[in-house]
Amino acid sequence: MSGVEPLRVKTLAKRGRLSETQWARTAQQRVVRLAEMPAIHEAFAWLRRKEIQLQERQMELARIPAPPFGEAARADWVQYRFRELGLKDVHIDAVGNVLGVIPGEDTEDGYVSISAHIDTVFPEGTLLDIRRERERLYGPSISDNAAGVVALLAIAGAIREIRIQPSSPIVFIGNVGEEGEGNLRGIRHIFNETRWKDVIDFSVMIDGAGTDSIIAEGLGSRRFEVTVTGPGGHSWSDYGVPNPIVVLARIINTFNTVDLHNRPKTTMNIGIIEGGTSVNSIPERASMRVDVRSIAVSEIERLEEALRRAAEDAKTSDIDIEVKAIGDRPAAELRGDSALLAMTRAVDVHFGITSRLQRASTDANIPLAQGREAIALGAGGTGAGAHTIHEWFDPYGRELGLKRLLLLTLALTGIES
Secondary structure, eight states, X not given: OOOBOOOOHHHHHHHOOOOHHHHHHHHHHHHHHHHTSHHHXXXXXXXXXXXXXXXXXXXXXXXXXXOTTOOHHHHHHHHHHHHHTTOEEEEEOTTSOEEEEEOOSOTTSOEEEEXXXXXXXXXXXXXXXXXXXXXXXXSTTTTTTHHHHHHHHHHHHHHHHTTOOBSSOEEEEEESOOSGGGTTHHHHHHHHHSGGGGXXXXXXXXXXXXXXXXXXXXXXEEEEEEEEEOOOEETTTTTTSOOHHHHHHHXXXXXXXXXXXXXTBEEEEEEEEEEOSOTTEEOSXXXXXXXXXXXXXXXXXXXXXXXXXXXXXXXXXXXXXXXXXXXXXXXXXXXXXXXXXXXXXXXXXXXXXXXXEEEEOSTTHHHHHTTOEEEEEXXXXXXXXXXXXXXXXXXTTHHHHHHHHHHHHHHHHOBOO
């Protein structure tokens, strides 16, 4: 039995890019050839047999707190699982990402990276009531992204257990900092400051549940903290002293009058307001956190300018106002003639999956903004209530999601005979 050769991105680039139609034809042939191999069928069967264990792993992981900038305990858990699966070069990097490698047969090829974020949005001290009720799993982060991390382990496990030898090497990454103020710091580190930035050709990010979408367009966002400070005082004896909460309200009122366009779609949200110590005290400080999103960088910049102008107009001699950027996710998208997009679509056609291209803010934003080939996919199954304590995951349909991820991975790496 012959194998399937690796996708040689650098060689293809030298020859000139293939058209979208040419890529689609190449991808379809490649996927069909792979899907006929006995080893692939064995791997699919292995994934099916492991479902109960995957559910146990998923609940075990979700019970480990991973608040923003507090992912160390989960990182240790993922590192242990990577070593248990026999991955090579398993380690935790300088920012807390967990990495492990399945070596490729062809040492000249670039890597395929598969990642899933291990952090959650839930602050320290959140009650992690992880439980099973009938067919569903419940609890904070059970779907976003315990389902993704378990899928990451499942793909590595299937390749190792069935002894499939990929032609190109694969790096598995459990990354930190995807949620909220993490500002994609884990993936930024991978693609900006490590040896991996120069050797990864394709990136597949596993995020949440489902199989019906292909996130190949990165939604841009910027986040700001606006802080108003003043002298403070007693509500009676110091009445007349500028009140930072009132000033902050004026800024909100002014900023809220800015036009938001539907084309390109642009949104703004004030998600957190803080300030004050008691009902009879004029506060010394008040702050808010603002999220601005758009598919167009020019719209994000327009709203940032409007926010800063509203803050500047609210200043007085007794009040100080600071507008600080606390997050920046670049907008970008995958080219239509992308090899990765063609392979994903071919895999979906093979499995009869009706998927649609979507735009979202994920780890894929970073490599996409650098002109790299990257997408984000779900881990299968279904889920809802993400970012709430009522989050749930239904494993029915997980097998399809895992088969999709495995076949795509091997279509990108190629496999030896």
